[in-house]
Structures are given as C-alpha cells and as structure tokens.
Amino acid sequence: MGYKNDKPHKEYNEGLELLADNLDDSPYFFSSVPRTNNSAKRVFAFSNENLSQMLRDFDFKGKKVLTVGSSGDQMFEAVLRGASEVTIIDANPMTQPFVELKMAGIETFEMEDFYEYMTREKIFDPHMYRKVSHLLSDRAKEFWDSIMLDIDHSDIGVNMKATAAFAQTGFSSKGKDFCSYFESKANYDRLRRYLKRCKINFIQAELSDFEKVLKDNKYDYILLSNIEDYVDVDEFFANMTKLGHKNLNKNGVMQVYYVFQNNEGFLDSFLMVFQSYFGTRSHSKFLDIKNVDGVYIDKEFSKEFLKDKASAIFMRKEAFDRIPENFESAPYSEL
Numbered sequence: 001m002g003y004k005n006d007k008p009h010k011e012y013n014e015g016l017e018l019l020a021d022n023l024d025d026s027p028y029f030f031s032s033v034p035r036t037n038n039s040a041k042r043v044f045a046f047s048n049e050n051l052s053q054m055l056r057d058f059d060f061k062g063k064k065v066l067t068v069g070s071s072g073d074q075m076f077e078a079v080l081r082g083a084s085e086v087t088i089i090d091a092n093p094m095t096q097p098f099v100e101l102k103m104a105g106i107e108t109f110e111m112e113d114f115y116e117y118m119t120r121e122k123i124f125d126p127h128m129y130r131k132v133s134h135l136l137s138d139r140a141k142e143f144w145d146s147i148m149l150d151i152d153h154s155d156i157g158v159n160m161k162a163t164a165a166f167a168q169t170g171f172s173s174k175g176k177d178f179c180s181y182f183e184s185k186a187n188y189d190r191l192r193r194y195l196k197r198c199k200i201n202f203i204q205a206e207l208s209d210f211e212k213v214l215k216d217n218k219y220d221y222i223l224l225s226n227i228e229d230y231v232d233v234d235e236f237f238a239n240m241t242k243l244g245h246k247n248l249n250k251n252g253v254m255q256v257y258y259v260f261q262n263n264e265g266f267l268d269s270f271l272m273v274f275q276s277y278f279g280t281r282s283h284s285k286f287l288d289i290k291n292v293d294g295v296y297i298d299k300e301f302s303k304e305f306l307k308d309k310a311s312a313i314f315m316r317k318e319a320f321d322r323i324p325e326n327f328e329s330a331p332y333s334e335l
Contacts, residue, residue: 043098045118047073049225049258052180053292054312055081058253063220066247069095072102073179074223075200080181080191085199087219089210096202097136097143103195104135106181111188124148207231207239214247222247222254228270237277244320252317256287259311260294267311278323286319 051073061082067074069090078086088099105117108131122128126148133141181191205213207227222243228236244254259267271283278286294310 043069043092043094044071045123047071047178048260049073049312050178050292050294050310051077052178052183054255054258054290057290058221060221064218064249065221065223066214066217066219067221067223068225068227069099069202070225072099074225075099076106076181076191076195077179078221078223079194079198079200080187082194083198083221085201087201087203087217089203089205089213091204091206093204096204097140099202100136100140101132101144103200104132106188106192106195107135108132111182111185114188115182208235210239211242211246214243217247218249218252219247220249220252222252224254224256226258226260228257233273241320241323244315244317244323248317248320250317254315254320255312256315257313259313262291262294262309262311270313285322286315288314288316290314 047070055077058081060078062084063078063082065075065078065083065086067078067086067088069075069088069092072088072095075086075088088095090096101123102118105114108114109117116122117128124147129144129148133144136144181187203213224240240254240256248254257270259270267289271287274283274287290312292310292312
C-alpha cells in the first residue's frame, strides 16, 4: 500500500491501555466522553463533516496535505482528489491503527462490503479481520492482533464496549452522505488506485507540539477539522497562526474550523472570537466561509440524524501574511 511503516513510539501502548480500561467500564460507555488537550479517546468510523462539498472547489492534484486523523476521511478525500502526499497528525494513539485498518478494508472489499465492514457488527469479526490483516504495518498489526486475541467475541456486551472505544457514535454516521468515495463505484475504485501511489505519513502529536514535529515542512493544504473545540482557545489561535506562517506554502489554504450547526449561533460565536483575537472588525479580509449541507446526531444518540446547515472556514496564506506570527503583539489598527 502507499503508506510507510514507522518505528513504534513510546506512546504506542496507550491505545491498548485505554481499550483495556474501557472493557471494564460501565455498560453505558456509549455516552460521549469529553476530550481535552486534543486527546481524543476514540475515533469515528466515518466523518460527520461534509467533506465532499467543502473541498469540491479546491485543486489537490499533486499537492502536499497535512490533516488531522480521526476517521481518516479527510485523508481519503485528499487522496481521491489527487494529492501526492498526505501527512496525518493526531494526538490519539488509536488513529494510525484504525486508519490503516480502514485503508486495508478499502483495498480488500468492494464498496458495499467495505461499508458493512465498518460497522459494530463486523469490525471485530475475526474472520473479516483475517482478510485484511496482512496489509497492515507491523505496528498496526500488533495493535489489532492483541485486540482480536484478547477480546471475548462471544460476549456481546464486551464486544459493544470495545467497539465503542474506537468509534463513539461514529458507527451510526452516514458516511455515504459526506465522502466523495461513496458517491459512486467509480470514485471508490479510483481511491483504491490512488492510495497505492500516494505517500501517506502518520505523526502522533498534541497541537502544542505541531511546530516541533513538523519543523519547516510546507503543505499546500492544512485541514484542522474542528480541533478548536478540543483545545484551549489561546493555544489554538497561537498554534494556528504559527502553522499558517511556518508550514503553509505560498498559495496554500488552511481549513481552520468546521461549524456543525449554523442555526445554533456557533458560526457567529467563532467569528466573534476570531475578531477578538486578531483585532479586526471585518473577518472577510481573512476568512473564506463555505456553507454546506450538514446533519447532527440528536441528543439521545439515536441513529436518526436531523437536517441542519454547516460551514467550513478557510484561511489563505495571504491572510496569514497580514497577521504577525506573534499575533498578541499585532498592530491591530493596521490589520
């Protein structure tokens, strides 16, 4: 496959430890657990962001992309659109083994079979796992082998809790509504081909360490999803600004935030915070806002989704160039 194996890092066992703890946890482990410091304890099976619409107007052909991990769908979207190299960076130690399993599933199964594989009923099925395990890196295979050997597949309760540790409410996500590779068999087959030729890298790091681990590497696109929801707001804006100055190419674009529910006032709230940090009354000088169709899960965590409007917010390199890298000392009157 197109990704490269990397050496196991010191945090590798954290994912297995989290899973072991979760297996002994309450049967109500499906409830949402707050995530702090960008340390997501679980990953989503599919994105709940409308990636197909929000990235449709951008040219990814031959481009280098940096993206958060989570479900891996941001990476898949970039690859399908022709990216030559994608780096996944995420604080969650489960991200790499989960995304690798998903990549192996895409290579192995046809579209409908793959979508079925990414369900609570199938992902811990040892017979299904045997069909994909040989495609995993040594590190990811060690991770999944340990789980497949240790889990009691006859215990439905244990199986459900183990699955929840990896997917939260994500397994009920209607991934087909948001990802271009589910729009047609042709797109899905194209993704399978493109994955084999795209260079894919994995980095585990907190947002506060992005500057250190990324060094002077440049990217044409940086996709931050809604990472701002999970970190300290000061930390987010400081590190976002550093990324824009140091790691975004001359004509690059950064997706800085994703608003799931416009009608709840979240877009206005983000714009107010943005304006307060950068001292400008006009966000139009800095932000491109792309409105997309959106959905969200109801508060009872049912499988039904409620229609809503969402927005993806982007900043271009020229906007970052108008903000001093140390934005706290920015001459706001000149912005």
